[in-house]
Amino acid sequence: MSHSVELQHVGMAFGRTRAVSDVSLTVQGGEFFSILGPSGCGKTTILRMIAGFLEPTEGKILIGGRDMKGLGPDQRPTAMIFQSLALFPLMPVWENIAFGLEARGVGKSVRKAKAEELLKLVALEEFADRMPGELSGGQRQRVAIARALAVEPQVLLLDEPLSALDLKLRQHMRAELRALQKRTGVTFIYITHDQSEALAMSDRVAVMSAGILQQVGAPRELYDDPATPFVARFVGETNVISGKVTAIDAGIARVDSAHGQLHGRAGQGLSAGMAAKLYVRPEALKHRADGENRLTAVIERLDFEGAFALAYGKFSDGNTLIASIPSTELARAPSIGNATHFSFRHANAVVLPDV
Amino acid sequence: MSELYRRFGSTLATLFLALIAIWLAGMVLAPNLMMIDYALRPNLLPAEVGGPRDVYSLDNILYLANESVHRAIFFKTVWASALVAFLTLVVCYPLAYWLAQRATPNRAAVVLLALTVPFWINEVLRTLAWYILLAFRGPLNALLLSIGLIDRPVRWYGDVGVLAGMVYAYILFMLFPIYNAIESLDKSQIEAARDLGASVWRTHWRVVIPHAKAGIATGCVFTFMLAAGSYVAPALLGAPGSRWFTEIIYNWFFEGGDWNRGAAYALVLLLLCLTVVLVTLRVARVNLTDVAK
Numbered sequence: 001m002s003h004s005v006e007l008q009h010v011g012m013a014f015g016r017t018r019a020v021s022d023v024s025l026t027v028q029g030g031e032f033f034s035i036l037g038p039s040g041c042g043k044t045t046i047l048r049m050i051a052g053f054l055e056p057t058e059g060k061i062l063i064g065g066r067d068m069k070g071l072g073p074d075q076r077p078t079a080m081i082f083q084s085l086a087l088f089p090l091m092p093v094w095e096n097i098a099f100g101l102e103a104r105g106v107g108k109s110v111r112k113a114k115a116e117e118l119l120k121l122v123a124l125e126e127f128a129d130r131m132p133g134e135l136s137g138g139q140r141q142r143v144a145i146a147r148a149l150a151v152e153p154q155v156l157l158l159d160e161p162l163s164a165l166d167l168k169l170r171q172h173m174r175a176e177l178r179a180l181q182k183r184t185g186v187t188f189i190y191i192t193h194d195q196s197e198a199l200a201m202s203d204r205v206a207v208m209s210a211g212i213l214q215q216v217g218a219p220r221e222l223y224d225d226p227a228t229p230f231v232a233r234f235v236g237e238t239n240v241i242s243g244k245v246t247a248i249d250a251g252i253a254r255v256d257s258a259h260g261q262l263h264g265r266a267g268q269g270l271s272a273g274m275a276a277k278l279y280v281r282p283e284a285l286k287h288r289a290d291g292e293n294r295l296t297a298v299i300e301r302l303d304f305e306g307a308f309a310l311a312y313g314k315f316s317d318g319n320t321l322i323a324s325i326p327s328t329e330l331a332r333a334p335s336i337g338n339a340t341h342f343s344f345r346h347a348n349a350v351v352l353p354d355v
Numbered sequence: 356m357s358e359l360y361r362r363f364g365s366t367l368a369t370l371f372l373a374l375i376a377i378w379l380a381g382m383v384l385a386p387n388l389m390m391i392d393y394a395l396r397p398n399l400l401p402a403e404v405g406g407p408r409d410v411y412s413l414d415n416i417l418y419l420a421n422e423s424v425h426r427a428i429f430f431k432t433v434w435a436s437a438l439v440a441f442l443t444l445v446v447c448y449p450l451a452y453w454l455a456q457r458a459t460p461n462r463a464a465v466v467l468l469a470l471t472v473p474f475w476i477n478e479v480l481r482t483l484a485w486y487i488l489l490a491f492r493g494p495l496n497a498l499l500l501s502i503g504l505i506d507r508p509v510r511w512y513g514d515v516g517v518l519a520g521m522v523y524a525y526i527l528f529m530l531f532p533i534y535n536a537i538e539s540l541d542k543s544q545i546e547a548a549r550d551l552g553a554s555v556w557r558t559h560w561r562v563v564i565p566h567a568k569a570g571i572a573t574g575c576v577f578t579f580m581l582a583a584g585s586y587v588a589p590a591l592l593g594a595p596g597s598r599w600f601t602e603i604i605y606n607w608f609f610e611g612g613d614w615n616r617g618a619a620y621a622l623v624l625l626l627l628c629l630t631v632v633l634v635t636l637r638v639a640r641v642n643l644t645d646v647a648k
Contacts, residue, residue, distance in 0.1 A: 053546060073550040086547035090565045099561070100551035151551055 001029040002187040003064030003077055003154035005050060011058035012045050019045040022059070023213045025206055027189060029064075029154075032181045034190040034198040037208035038234070043191045046208075047157050050189065052076045064154060074103075079153035081161045085144040087132040093143050094119070094128040100151035118146040122180070138169045145180065155187045162197065174201050195235050199223065207231045223281075227268055229352050232279040239285070239321055241278045241295075242354065248272055253351040258317045262293045264349030275354040282310065282324040284348035287334055288341065293349065295342045297321040299334045313340065387625075393618035415619030425603055425620075432600035433627060435514075436582035439521045440529075440575045446522060447529040447574065452563065454530075455537035456545065474527060482587045485520045489592065516592030517599070521582050528581060529574035536570025537563060572639035579635075580628045600624060 005027040012020040020042040027033040035043040048054045050061060052073035061068045068076055079100070088096050095102075097118050098111035106114075119125050122142035132140055141161060148156055158177075162170045178201050181188045192198050198205045199219040207214040207222060207230070215227040226232035233240070243257030245266075253266040255278050264278045285295070297313030309330055313321040323342055325334075334340035360368040395411045403409060419425055454463045473481060488495050489511035496508040511519075540563060548558040564571070589599035604624070607617030 051550060053550075073546070074552045078550075080547070080550045082543040082547055084541055084543050086541060086543035088544060088548075088562055091561070099548070099553070102561075103548075103551055103553040103557055147551070 002185055004029045004062075005033075005155055005187065005189065006062040006065075007046070007050075007059065008062070009059035010046070010049065010056045010061060012042070012049060012054065013057045018211055020049075020056075020211045023208075024059075025213060025216050027155075027187060028203075029187055030185050032178065032188045032190065032201060032203045034192060034202040034205045035208060036192055036195055036198040036205050036235070038193055041208045042211040043193075043208050044159060047080070047159055047189065047191050050155070051078050051080045051157050077154035078157055079148035079151050079155075080157040081144050081148050081159065083159045083161065083163060085140055085161065087140060087144055087147070089132050092129050092131055093124070093135070096132060096143060097147045097150050099147060104151075114150060115146075118150055121149070121183075122146045137165050138173060141165065141173055142176075145177075149184065149186070153186060155189060156181075158188060158190045160192055162192075163194075170197070177201060199235070207234060209234070225265075225267075226279065226350060226352070229277060229279075229355060232350065232352060237282050237322055237324075238279045239282065239323075241280070241319075243276060243278060245270060245272050245274045245276045245351065252346055255351055259295050259315070262349070263346035264293075264351040265347065267350050267352040269353050270351055276351050277354050278349050278351045280344050280349040282322045283308075284344045285321075285323040285342040286344065287311075287323065287325060287329070287332070288343060290343065292346060293344050295321065295344075296339055297342070298339050299336050302334070302336060304330075311340075390618045390622055390625075393615050394622045395619075396615055398613045398615040415616045416623060418616060419620055419623060425600075428598050428603060429600050429623070432583055432624075435517070435599075436579050439518060439525070439582040440578040442518065443522050443525050443529045443578045444533075444571065444575060447526060447533055448571070451530050451533035451567075451570075452537055452559075455534050456540070456542060470527065470530065478524060479587050479591075481524065482520050482591050485516070485523065485588075486591050489516050489519070510594075512592055513594035513597045516594075517589050517597050520588035520592040521585060524585070524588060525578045525581050528577040532570040532573040532577070533567055534570075536567035540566045568639050569641045572635055572641045576632050576635050579631055583624060583628055583631075 007023050007025050010020060010023045011018070023042075023046065035046060037043045045054065049056050050063070050068075052068065052071055052075070055069070063077060073080070088099065091099070094112060094115040097115040098106075101111045101114060116125070116128060119128055122145060124139060124142055124146070127135065127139065127143075132143060135143065144161065145156075162173050162177075165173060174197060177188075177190075190198070190201065199222070202219060204216060204218055205222055206216045209230045215222060215231045217225070217227075222231055222235045226235065232238055241255075241257050241259065241262065243255040243262065245253050246256050246261075247254045248266045248270065251266055252263055253270055253276070255262045255264065255276060257278070262278055264280070270276060280293075295315070297315050299311055299313045301312040303310045303312070304327075306327070308324045308326050311321075311323045311325055311334055313323070313334075315321060321342070356372075359371065362368075363371065394415055395413070396409060397412070397414060399406070399409055419429065450466075454466060458466065487493055490496075491508050491510055491512075495511065496505070499505045500508065544562055544566075545558060548562045553561070584601060585599065586601045586605065589597065589602055593599065593602075600620070601624070604617050604620045607613050607620060611617070
């Protein structure tokens with residue numbers, strides 16, 4: 001089993017700017033763990049602290065149970081894949097991959113054999129003697145992974161390595177990364193601002209905003225049970241309806257809103273009398289008038305996306321609505337310009353305190 | 356060429372081309388052709404010029420080949436210039452690396468300014484400053500004596516003085532090409548090397564230096580040529596034992612009154628510099644156009 005990574009009350013300040021505040025989390029050995037957040041949220045700072053390029057100003061980082069304080073990136077059982085990949089452009093592919101071994105004083109024949117083995121792992125056997133500049137984006141990606149794996153790290157740190165690729169290739173590489181992680185059993189910590197990437201690949205995801213850890217959980221958990229308004233809005237599309245909590249009964253909150261009384265699951269820290277927001281996913285909105293929670297909006301646009309269509313509407317109070325309609329139900333899709341009724345089940349909505 | 360005409364119109368483009376042609380012919384081609392012409396003809400009295408003895412030969416160059424003192428000074432100039440280039444590189448590389456990769460923009464600006472300011476002063480005056488610093492009863496000896504590093508003044512003029520003066524004079528010519536080259540290196544490559552466990556030495560040897568190779572070659576070529584053709588530093592900071600080949604050329608022209616032999620010596624120096632430039636660029640696999648950048 002690969003090493004776990006534990007962050008205990010980790011904080012980082014650059015002069016007066018606070019990049020990361022009091023982050024505590026544990027990444028299990030062999031886990032595919034993502035840190036998700038918008039740019040500037042502190043996720044790259046966390047990754048660089050784990051790698052050893054930055055020393056946290058507060059707290060501790062333990063890898064495999066060992067305190068990493070004072071150890072540089074070359075002394076930690078981690079390897080990093082940079083956003084730019086940082087392949088050495090003047091070395092052929094095999095030397096790139098074997099560079100970590102070269103640094104450890106391994107002989108040339110052993111290095112070459114190891115490079116070939118890793119090239120096989122990433123399915124690039126014929127490319128050993130090419131220069132990185134002669135490879136495609138996806139191939140360079142795989143060389144970077146092979147180079148990082150060559151030093152047999154316990155933890156692989158990936159800093160948005162897929163961001164430079166086009167969508168098709170990115171989706172392909174996601175599956176490949178995931179498979180590679182399962183095959184090697186190395187702990188992956190993956191940084192991204194792309195929520196679908198994080199949700200699709202990870203065992204668990206940490207969501208960050210403004211240097212603060214918002215929530216850690218499995219992808220489904222984040223999507224279905226967002227702990228904070230930020231997570232509710234950032235992970236996936238959502239509809240937001242403001243109101244006031246009038247009662248909470250058996251975990252179900254009743255909210256008085258501009259659309260009348262609505263029900264949803266009560267989130268953390270919610271109590272009766274609070275100003276609150278109700279969050280409901282586009283796909284939870286059903287295009288019919290007879291459900292328990294009813295919303296009415298005038299449809300302004302219908303975007304056909306293939307498997308589903310997205311209906312954009314406006315409530316009478318001017319807020320927007322977004323509903324996803326499966327293409328199998330498009331026959332009775334709402335027509336543009338008409339007031340249309342939607343309803344949702346209370347189990348599909350979350351009510352969180354309005355902060 | 357057609358691009359030039361399209362952009363500036365025929366009048367202006369023709370004017371530009373004419374200016375370039377005049378410049379090349381008048382400033383580059385003519386003086387060099389004259390030098391070659393002088394070098395290959397004997398030194399004659401005005402009355403004999405054009406006469407039966409005025410024939411082309413390699414006599415002036417062969418004179419250098421057979422004159423052991425001058426020959427020795429020539430070769431010494433070659434290797435001492437190479438040494439100047441090497442020492443300048445040793446001084447400049449760490450500085451260029453620090454400026455390009457490590458320094459904050461503010462600090463880099465201050466240091467670059469500090470390095471540039473002395474070059475607002477004429478080269479002769481800058482060398483004179485060294486002349487004062489290195490004097491037998493000068494500040495450097497006084498300082499070393501006062502901290503007890505030496506117990507009697509050192510005569511710095513000579514090889515040490517010439518080296519110091521030249522390294523100082525050519526720092527910027529080495530620094531800027533290397534700085535430019537290292538600056539274009541992606542920081543994450545250095546981090547990647549470190550992350551993979553490479554020592555500082557290996558990171559430089561395998562990642563930074565190969566990347567900066569064109570800049571290093573350019574800097575070395577510049578410095579070598581400038582050092583080989585330098586006159587002020589050896590004249591001021593040298594001693595009889597550290598004579599430079601340019602001083603011999605000067606002497607032929609202005610003391611010996613033999614322009615032909617002086618031209619021959621200068622031609623040999625020119626050929627040497629050309630050879631060094633081309634060989635260095637070939638070895639470093641750099642194009643002349645890269646150097647011009």
